[in-house]
Amino acid sequence: MEKILISKDENIKSEIIIENDLRLNLEYYFENKNYFLITNETIAKLYPEIIYKFNKSRVIIIKDGEKYKNIKTFEYILNELLKAKIERKDAIVALGGGVVGDMAGYCASGILRGVELIQVPTTLLAMCDSSIGGKTGFNTKYGKNLIGSFYFAKKILIDPQFLNTLDEKQYLCGLGEIIKYALIEKSCLNKNNFDLLNYLNINQKDDVKKSLDFIIHACASLKATVVSIDGFEKDLRKILNFGHTFAHAYETISKYKKFSHGLAVAYGIKCASLLAYQKELISKEYFNNIDFLLEKFDLINPKIEKKFKKYKKDEIISLMYQDKKVENSKINLLLPTAPAQVALFDNIAQPSLEASLP
Numbered sequence: 083m084e085k086i087l088i089s090k091d092e093n094i095k096s097e098i099i100i101e102n103d104l105r106l107n108l109e110y111y112f113e114n115k116n117y118f119l120i121t122n123e124t125i126a127k128l129y130p131e132i133i134y135k136f137n138k139s140r141v142i143i144i145k146d147g148e149k150y151k152n153i154k155t156f157e158y159i160l161n162e163l164l165k166a167k168i169e170r171k172d173a174i175v176a177l178g179g180g181v182v183g184d185m186a187g188y189c190a191s192g193i194l195r196g197v198e199l200i201q202v203p204t205t206l207l208a209m210c211d212s213s214i215g216g217k218t219g220f221n222t223k224y225g226k227n228l229i230g231s232f233y234f235a236k237k238i239l240i241d242p243q244f245l246n247t248l249d250e251k252q253y254l255c256g257l258g259e260i261i262k263y264a265l266i267e268k269s270c271l272n273k274n275n276f277d278l279l280n281y282l283n284i285n286q287k288d289d290v291k292k293s294l295d296f297i298i299h300a301c302a303s304l305k306a307t308v309v310s311i312d313g314f315e316k317d318l319r320k321i322l323n324f325g326h327t328f329a330h331a332y333e334t335i336s337k338y339k340k341f342s343h344g345l346a347v348a349y350g351i352k353c354a355s356l357l358a359y360q361k362e363l364i365s366k367e368y369f370n371n372i373d374f375l376l377e378k379f380d381l382i383n384p385k386i387e388k389k390f391k392k393y394k395k396d397e398i399i400s401l402m403y404q405d406k407k408v409e410n411s412k413i414n415l416l417l418p419t420a421p422a423q424v425a426l427f428d429n430i431a432q433p434s435l436e437a438s439l440p
């Protein structure tokens with residue numbers, strides 16, 4: 083069993099536990115209180131033995147898909163929790179990928195002004211990223227995750243064995259965020275040297291699949307360091323948004339139906355690295371390295387690119403201006419500056435943005 087702590091103050095505090103098969107004894111991590119389970123219909127079918135551990139009246143199952151990460155589902159969950167008479171001393175367990183985790187997390191932060199939250203991530207993306215760090219929320223037609231809160235889970239219980247049922251497409255989504263961590267690792271101020279970039283450079287997709295324990299540990303540890311320093315995204319934490327301003331624009335324009343988050347992040351990384359190269363922040367060699375990684379892990383190919391290129395550049399840029407990170411109507415972007423390092427550049431001019439969209 084591995085433990086990683088996020089610890090800054092009362093509001094920024096989580097315990098991450100990584101252990102194979104912990105799902106079989108989930109109750110071991112529970113206290114003597116009522117736990118409300120929030121999950122989706124796919125996971126409920128795959129893991130009925132976990133659902134049965136909860137009192138039937140305290141199980142809430144939502145529809146599966148990013149397009150359901152919206153105010154309607156939020157309202158549905160809140161009503162179900164109130165109907166089942168949730169009390170302040172009770173807790174919410176989010177069992178699922180990033181969609182379930184973000185929605186359940188936001189409900190936990192709002193209901194009765196906040197009840198305890200436990201995250202049990204079941205996708206690679208959620209284990210490496212979304213279940214950690216307290217960001218919760220949902221999408222609107224105006225943009226991705228524009229409604230949300232920072233609300234740290236008391237515990238994040240990671241069982242890599244959940245990944246046995248994950249399909250290839252979802253595995254690739256996780257790789258989108260994992261490549262992000264490889265490209266920001268040195269900026270994370272973590273004392274370990276995981277050297278994810280080198281690891282991904284020298285290993286093939288199937289080898290990486292065999293060492294997901296290492297990858298999950300590395301990403302969780304990098305994120306824990308960053309959010310322990312800056313839980314509410316005042317400065318350092320912004321680096322975790324590398325590639326995301328582009329990604330969110332594409333997810334929004336396609337009404338959250340066309341691109342998975344991980345795939346959109348990969349394309350966002352491609353745009354950001356092109357911009358960095360055009361600004362002469364990075365060498366041709368490093369630019370090619372990033373491209374090579376995205377292609378090697380099947381996150382970018384001509385067919386995928388065609389789907390992104392279908393959208394008008396001015397519409398994408400106008401959506402980028404609606405992003406949460408925009409300040410005084412100016413776009414700030416994280417751009418790569420050296421291997422495994424990024425920096426924030428403010429007031430990116432519109433012509434530069436246009437040129438960065440492939």
Ligand SMILES: NC(=O)c1ccc[n+]([C@@H]2O[C@H](COP(=O)([O-])OP(=O)(O)OC[C@H]3O[C@@H](n4cnc5c(N)ncnc54)[C@H](O)[C@@H]3O)[C@@H](O)[C@H]2O)c1
Pocket residue numbers: 122124125128146147148151178179180181182184204205206207208211212213214215216217218227244245246247248249252255256342343344
């Ligand atoms: N809060 C954060 O810090 C943060 C960070 C990154 C991403 N996100 C959010 O996370 C979301 C993406 O998360 P995701 O990629 O996990 O998507 P997801 O939650 O939609 O899950 C992907 C698919 O995998 C299925 N699934 C989940 N676990 C499974 C399992 N063990 N076996 C088989 N199928 C399984 C789901 O039902 C779904 O169909 C986006 O909404 C994104 O905005 C949040």
Ligand SMILES: [Zn+2]
Pocket residue numbers: 211259326343347
């Ligand atoms: Zn993300």
